[in-house]
Amino acid sequence: MMMLILPAYAFGAEASSGVIKLYMNEKQLRAVEVPPRIVNGNTIVPVRIIAEEIGAKVSWDEAARKVTITKDDMNIQLTIDSKNATIKGKKQTMEVAPVIVDGSTMLPLRFVGEQLGVEFNWDAITYSVHMFKKDDSSSLPVTAPSVVVGEKDGTDQGEVASGKPTTPPTGTKPPTKGTTPPAGTGSGTGDKTPDPTVHLITSIELSEKEFVVKAKDGTLAPTMMKLANPNRIVFDFPNTTLDDSLRKLLVNNTGELPSKHPLVQKIRFSNFSDNPSTVRVIMDLKSTADYRIQPAKQPNQWTATIEEHRLTVVIDAGHGDNDPGALSITGKYEKDFTLVTSKKVQKLLSQDKRVTVLMTRSDDTFVELDGRVAFANDNQVDLFLSIHGNSAKASVSGTETYYNKPESLTLANIVHKHVVAATGFPDRKVREADFRVIKKTTMPAVLVEVGYLSNKNDEAAMYKEAFQDQVAAALVTAIKEYLNLK
Known part of the structure; x- marks a missing residue:
């Protein structure tokens, strides 16, 4: 396999701010709870990226703190906080060790990807990593070097086929191609005309009784997920961006709000993605808790209560x-x-x-x-x-x-x-x-x-x-x- 050598700045500290965007065959990957980050000049990503996008199988040995990645005849074994890897039974040394960040296992993207036959291209202007697999080689840029890569194992087992397709929730349609990104989406185009399909979130509030998010206009329809170790609830609001009052609170694209709720330690928020433009709000919990969606008391408002978990x-x-x-x-x-x-x-x-x-x-x-x-x-x-x-x-x-x-x-x-x-x-x-x-x-x-x-x-x-x-x-x-x- 020919190894693609990326410029030093591609995975290095020179790119020190903003959120790294990942693309597979020119399709931007969906947001993950812990975003990619740079450690000692290498991009590390949540294990879910490896499993879902590259098409590998990932297993976890809690006692040994070991991750095993398999795809076709490739077998990779990595240990948390160790730079030593085993590839098909042979020892190799990585530049950076796998780590656990906010409960997510983070793996070195380039090291694992190249073993699995993925080609990489870095775009410094957009601060993004573009990955390519052979099963869609027609999308490779003409400037990319030719390499031999493996095919994704697309076979499913058993009850894999979906039933009737589900209708996407209201408000999840991506911005129309060619429209100008709104201010605050990380595109650096804040002086351009805002995209009318993207709504400004004007406030994020948590009282002892209610969690309320308000927008200037439009309907708020977030997706939610609960995560453990540590306990937190993640709310993603598609087709939204933070207004100026909230953007001013961002430090390295993350803002924090204190909490008076007995179950919530603090709230974090950010302009998390620009395709579609998405605001992410994370509740760091003191213990396990549930959310219950409540009827909105006003237009352009989304409300929930946070309750003890059962x-x-x-x-x-x-x-x-x-x-x-x-x-x-x-x-x-x-x-x-x-x-x-x-x-x-x-x-x-x-x-x-x-x-x-x-x-x-x-x-x-x-x-x-x-x-x-x-x-x-x-x-x-x-x-x-x-x-x-x-x-x-x-x-x-x-x-x-x-x-x-x-x-x-x-x-x-x-x-x-x-x-x-x-x-x-x-x-x-x-x-x-x-x-x-x-x-x-x-x-x-x-x-x-x-x-x-x-x-x-x-x-x-x-x-x-x-x-x-x-x-x-x-x-x-x-x-x-x-x-x-x-």
């Missing part, structure tokens, strides 16, 4: 109604096994008053995969458990547990340990997969394949009530262990 779990009974799932060896449906077992889990777990249990379906109805994901994300739940039965050739038997995100691995290991013990089936291990319901949910999420409906011994047990009771009890024990409920 442990909440989503149980997802796979399939339903016109989607029967796998057909068992004796003609039974997977959807029936998953529903009855899920309801048993709900009944047992609901006996613990410390936990709220939510079901994606409680009867023979069909819920789109994206609907299941949205249900869990919107309710800010602590974990997501999807229950399934598997199918293959008749000789295959056993229990498997799937996860997608590194933060879901601990939950997967605990669930698998208890379910394997309960079923008595062969242990087919914890596995990584791109099932949509565990990939797109924002909390730790796993999918358990209890057994094989195509195997006569597995199937015979799976439709017996005593077996279902045993599996349900094991799943409840696993959930309580993960949530540390003694």
